[in-house]
Amino acid sequence: MEKKILVIDDNKDICTTIKGYLKNYNYIVDTVQEYKEALNMLNKEFDLIMLDIMMPGMDGIELCKIIRDKVNCPIIFISAKILEEDKIEALSVGGDDYITKPFSFKELKARIESHLRREERLKNKKFYMLSSGNVVIDVLSNEIFCNGEKLKLTKKEYRLIKFLAMNKKIVFSKEKIFNNVWGVNSESYLETVTECIKNIRKKLKILDEANSYITTVYGRGYKWEVKNEK
Structure with missing residues (x-):
């Protein structure tokens, strides 16, 4: 079964690039650029969410607090912030992983597959x-x-x-x-x-x-x- 991924990032080019790359591996990818769009998407079921931290209106940390109460799927933060405290904060509000920009698409794919495999195991x-x-x-x-x-x-x-x-x-x-x-x-x-x-x-x-x-x-x-x- 094809896995559904939601990418939340205010950078349209990043969204387009990630979507294009993951489609090559049969992922169904939706992208949004701001928090209101993201909240409207939560009526859909996703297998994994990728979330940027630095976004206008509401940053990814605050958005994750809301999302985590509504979904159980893995949430991977993608951010240019590299300090340890930023990573800890992201994990403490419900994030499951943290990848710093710029990142390798091979690493991104590996992280996604790792989390999805874990979710599959949890079905047993x-x-x-x-x-x-x-x-x-x-x-x-x-x-x-x-x-x-x-x-x-x-x-x-x-x-x-x-x-x-x-x-x-x-x-x-x-x-x-x-x-x-x-x-x-x-x-x-x-x-x-x-x-x-x-x-x-x-x-x-x-x-x-x-x-x-x-x-x-x-x-x-x-x-x-x-x-x-x-």
Whole structure:
């Protein structure tokens, strides 16, 4: 089955070039140049979205926050921004990958195929499992197990573990975690993140004393880390 891709970039030439290249590999590609067009396209189903960051009216970061609540497909950021904090911000709002401009079309195709293969694997129940250390996350049933025992978690605790574990070893500030797990429009307080992490650590410690999983990086935030795990 042909895969459908949406490219969102205010540079028409880039949109046209990407579309022309991917059509050679039997992808169906739609392109839009501004955020209102992009939002109108969300009534369609796409297998993958490519999103530029620097766009007029609403940048790609803000747009991703809206899109991520409406779609489950992979989102690949394409941007001329090369700083680490830009990449971390893009991942923290729901992006699945980040490619800097200028990029190789061969690399772009490889990244797209990698994400699409992963999505295909997830259609099989057994591939809905994300494991790290002694923790297993069942993203299909929204359940998390530690050493074979199901953790009793709140929705926010589940989402926080999943977010950090899917981006392991990347440090996220409390603000980034809050925006991703609670949402930018949440009426909760930032300190809720600290309390939530404290509760998660207690629940994991009971079942696995050897690993802390959520590591505090003083002055910067938190990251998911397991001893001797690559």
